[in-house]
Amino acid sequence: MSAAPDLKPNDQPVLRAQPEAGIVRLTLNRPKAYNSLSVGMMTALQAELDAIKAARDSVKVVIIAASGPGFCAGHDLKEVRANPGRQQYEALFRQCSMLMQSVVALPQPVIAQVHGVASAAGCQLVASCDLAVAADTARFATPGVNIGLFCSTPMVALSRNVSRKHAMEMLLTGDLLPAARAAEIGLVNRVVPEAGLADAALALAIQIAAKSPLTVKIGKEAFYRQVDMPLAQAYDYASRVMTENMLARDAEEGIDAFIEKRDPKWEGR
CATH class of the missing domain: 1.10.12.10 (Lyase 2-enoyl-coa Hydratase, Chain  A, domain 2)
Known part of the structure; x- marks a missing residue:
């Protein structure tokens, strides 16, 4: 899926647009890296969330979308391996954990608009959002177990959205779940045709923005x-x-x- 039509691709890791009054769409914008959560990406997204929180009632609903072929592939493993060490790892996961908590703590509802694959910390981001609308072609996974790195931090958000057995199945197998199955277990709210994904997420945002x-x-x-x-x-x-x-x-x-x-x-x- 390409970037939303009201956005112009540039070098910014997160693009901001206002498709309707009171609604902000934040688009993850590292398409060649499948929008993996580099330190720069997380820093930019955190800054946008902080600005939205400070904006108070001028922003009523937030949509988190993504450019390129997928929603988010999780942490940037190339960046992680280039900066090894306990302190670096602790700082990385602390930053990610604070970002996810900021989504939950944001006064405004946050809707994930998901296409392609949302895996590991990308799946964590979906689970951290208040609502999620997924394309019928979207897939979800916590595949860390396949590379010797259990998805422990994604587990926190995942286990607060789906039942224990469903969460453990995702965490222990690392299998990709199709969107329909993700809806069945409560990870996403709605599944829509990919061509109508942005419109469906926006329609939900408009409905919520009309409330007090x-x-x-x-x-x-x-x-x-x-x-x-x-x-x-x-x-x-x-x-x-x-x-x-x-x-x-x-x-x-x-x-x-x-x-x-x-x-x-x-x-x-």
């Missing part, structure tokens, strides 16, 4: 905070969140608009 940005921010943060809590603690926490949400102006407006059978006018407060 405050409500979406509250909901995303609450989801990730409660998901690993014991049941009673999760309900106590969620009840406090809903109380605060009910006191927000957007909740008052949304309820009034529903009762009055009109479209709400969000203020983001």
Whole structure:
């Protein structure tokens, strides 16, 4: 799949575009290296996420896409082998882990737009996104076991998206999963024809961007905070969140608009 039509290829590792108001598309742009996560690529993507977080309500949804024949092949193994050593490896995986956590912690929902292959840390990136739309030709894998390097950091995101047995099967076999199977086990939300992939991801982003940005921010943060809590603690926490949400102006407006059978006018407060 080629780069999105509103992007012009250049030497930047990550391209930024705004296909619709309130929506930002970040495109991984190392097509010859299958968008492998070099230090430069991760640094550029981290910078974009930090800028989006600082932009607050001007950005409502983020799409992460990729140029060239595949989504992301994982870490740049040539770069890794050129810089061996414990300190270098620790720094690399620390940077990657911080990047993945930044995707989860971003107030705005993040949608992965996946074509080609998403493997190892590329699969980790898909699993770290809040939602994922995949081309019907896309494939997913955590193949580190095949080269003597278990996908331990991708395992963190993967095991929080699919069941333990499905995660272990991917991690222990390294097999490529077709998009339909990835949807069955919960790794992606939707599978669409490759020709309509960008439009499908954008349509989902537009649907979410139409909601109250405050409500979406509250909901995303609450989801990730409660998901690993014991049941009673999760309900106590969620009840406090809903109380605060009910006191927000957007909740008052949304309820009034529903009762009055009109479209709400969000203020983001």
